[in-house]
Amino acid sequence: MKINVIKxxxxxxMFASTSAFAGNPDRSGGAGATQLNVNPYARxxxxxxxxxxxxxxxxxxxxxxxxxxYANKTEVCFSRMSYLQGAGVNINNFGFxxxxxxxxxxxxxxxxxxxxxxxxxxxxTYDNPDGTLPTFSPQVLNIxxxxxxxxxxxxxxxxxxxxxSEGLQDVKAQGVAFDFGVQYKTALxxxxxxxxxxxxxxHLGISMRxxxxxMTFRGPGLSFRSINSSTGADRKAYFAADKFNLPTLVNIxxxxxxxxxxxxxxxxxxxxxxxxxxxxxFQSNVYGFGAEYAYKEMAxxxxxxxxxxxxxxxxxxxSNPEYSSxxxxxxxxxxxxxxxxxxxxxxxxxxxxxxxxxFNGMHTVGIRLTVGGKKG
Numbered sequence: 001m002k003i004n005v006i007k008x009x010x011x012x013x014m015f016a017s018t019s020a021f022a023g024n025p026d027r028s029g030g031a032g033a034t035q036l037n038v039n040p041y042a043r044x045x046x047x048x049x050x051x052x053x054x055x056x057x058x059x060x061x062x063x064x065x066x067x068x069x070y071a072n073k074t075e076v077c078f079s080r081m082s083y084l085q086g087a088g089v090n091i092n093n094f095g096f097x098x099x100x101x102x103x104x105x106x107x108x109x110x111x112x113x114x115x116x117x118x119x120x121x122x123x124x125t126y127d128n129p130d131g132t133l134p135t136f137s138p139q140v141l142n143i144x145x146x147x148x149x150x151x152x153x154x155x156x157x158x159x160x161x162x163x164x165s166e167g168l169q170d171v172k173a174q175g176v177a178f179d180f181g182v183q184y185k186t187a188l189x190x191x192x193x194x195x196x197x198x199x200x201x202x203h204l205g206i207s208m209r210x211x212x213x214x215m216t217f218r219g220p221g222l223s224f225r226s227i228n229s230s231t232g233a234d235r236k237a238y239f240a241a242d243k244f245n246l247p248t249l250v251n252i253x254x255x256x257x258x259x260x261x262x263x264x265x266x267x268x269x270x271x272x273x274x275x276x277x278x279x280x281x282f283q284s285n286v287y288g289f290g291a292e293y294a295y296k297e298m299a300x301x302x303x304x305x306x307x308x309x310x311x312x313x314x315x316x317x318x319s320n321p322e323y324s325s326x327x328x329x330x331x332x333x334x335x336x337x338x339x340x341x342x343x344x345x346x347x348x349x350x351x352x353x354x355x356x357x358x359f360n361g362m363h364t365v366g367i368r369l370t371v372g373g374k375k376g
Contacts, residue, residue, distance in 0.1 A: 033244075042366030047331070050304045051274050061095055065110075066157050070209070072372060073077070080365055092117060096110065110146040112142075116138070138167070157183075164215070177210045182206070196336030205251070215244055249280040251279075302335075331349065336349050345367075
């Protein structure tokens with residue numbers, strides 16, 4: 001009875017929150033450091049961000065840090081995203097997590113590095129418009145450190161601090177952002193608790209991301225030569241760069257695991273459905289729906305669909321100005337995982353595709369190694 005009260009209380013809070021957050025499409029473009037909202041991890045990005053409630057391990061780094069508490073003893077992941085295919089922009093991402101304390105009772109610490117590669121861009125000026133000058137490349141680097149812990153068999157929580165650095169050689173902006181998250185899981189049907197094959201099939205997750213002070217650009221690139229017409233004084237002056245907000249957002253998600261096996265003592269076939277509500281302080285709300293099929297947790301296929309709360313989900317063409325979101329529609333992903341031993345060590349290859357309104361979508365490929373200590 002106590003579990004049901006907690007469960008429905010959390011559900012009531014979720015639906016109350018979706019009604020209270022109306023979205024802010026009128027503020028679109030008003031935030032900076034928007035690279036923080038791009039998920040460079042292949043497995044979770046194939047869900048379109050709809051797996052807030054049950055994401056686990058290093059994949060939690062850019063979605064809901066509470067899921068890091070369910071990481072294996074050691075996890076290492078490298079991924080590369082082709083951002084807006086055809087634009088020549090790539091994201092190189094590295095993540096690491098490690099359980100601490102005896103039997104992992106001290107929680108899980110994690111580190112993440114995401115670097116954007118824009119290639120070499122020719123410098124052009126009014127006097128040299130043909131690109132005969134040297135080249136430059138913008139610098140965007142995010143470094144994060146996190147801590148997560150399971151407080152009970154049902155509840156986990158965590159926080160993350162991320163250092164943000166972006167700019168050019170002579171103009172840069174640096175800042176700090178914080179993420180917080182919590183996950184709750186239980187059996188939707190109390191009778192399932194007696195079944196060791198399937199239990200804790202209902203998931204709820206809430207995360208708040210990119211909370212931090214405003215950022216501003218600084219550097220000698222904002223300077224210019226100023227000559228006083230009256231006195232002839234030649235001085236160096238600076239443009240005043242305005243501050244900008246971080247792209248703060250809230251994710252509230254649900255998930256449910258369905259065992260498809262006909263045999264009572266096996267759990268080879270799993271189908272997980274998910275829902276996520278995304279409130280972004282600088283754009284319209286986004287509603288995401290997803291599903292994942294897994295066979296023996298070795299082969300996984302996932303699909304998701306995201307729509308905005310303010311615009312029609314069908315107005316997705318370049319000729320229709322009513323569609324404001326740059327990312328929409330059908331997301332997809334796949335995972336092939338090979339166990340190395342019975343202790344939980346495994347190698348995996350992940351892939352995801354995200355649709356975009358312009359260019360040719362976003363493709364992400366990831367390689368991960370999990371060492372020992374089965375998730376749970």
